[in-house]
Amino acid sequence: MAGKTMTRAELAEAVYQEVGLSRNDSAALVETVLGEVSDALVGGETVKISSFGSFSVRQKGERIGRNPKTGEEVPILPRRVLVFRPSHVLKDRINQ
Numbered sequence: 001m002a003g004k005t006m007t008r009a010e011l012a013e014a015v016y017q018e019v020g021l022s023r024n025d026s027a028a029l030v031e032t033v034l035g036e037v038s039d040a041l042v043g044g045e046t047v048k049i050s051s052f053g054s055f056s057v058r059q060k061g062e063r064i065g066r067n068p069k070t071g072e073e074v075p076i077l078p079r080r081v082l083v084f085r086p087s088h089v090l091k092d093r094i095n096q
Contacts, residue, residue, distance in 0.1 A: 008027075008030055008031070008034070009027075011030050012026045012027040012029075012030045013026070015029060015030060037055065041055060041056075041057050041082065042057075044057060050087075051087055051089040051090065052086070052087055052089075052090055053084055053085055053086040053087045053090055054084070054085050054087075055082065055083070055084050056082075056083050056085075057080050057081070057082055057083070058080065058081050058083050059078065059079075059080055060078060060079055060080070060081055061078050062075060062076065062077055062078045063075075063076050064076070
C-alpha cells in the first residue's frame with residue numbers, strides 16, 4: 001500500500017465537493033476547524049470526534065536516553081506529546 005498524504009488543500013477540496021460551499025468558504029471552514037482543535041489541545045483539553053477518535057496531550061517525564069552511535073547516556077527533558085486514540089468504528093473501517 002503506497003503512503004499518500006492528504007493535505008489541507010485536498011481536505012478543503014473534499015469539503016467543497018461534498019458540501020457545496022465555495023472553494024474559499026471550504027478552505028476557511030477547514031482552517032477554522034483545525035484551529036479550534038489546535039487551540040483546545042494547547043489549552044490542555046481532550047478533543048473527541050465521534051466515530052473517529054480522540055486527541056489529547058500527555059506530559060512525559062524526564063528520562064535517560066542513549067545516543068545509538070556512541071552509547072553515551074543523554075538526558076531527555078520532560079515534554080508534552082500529542083496522543084491520538086482511534087475509535088473502534090475507525091479501527092473496524094481500516095481493517096475491512
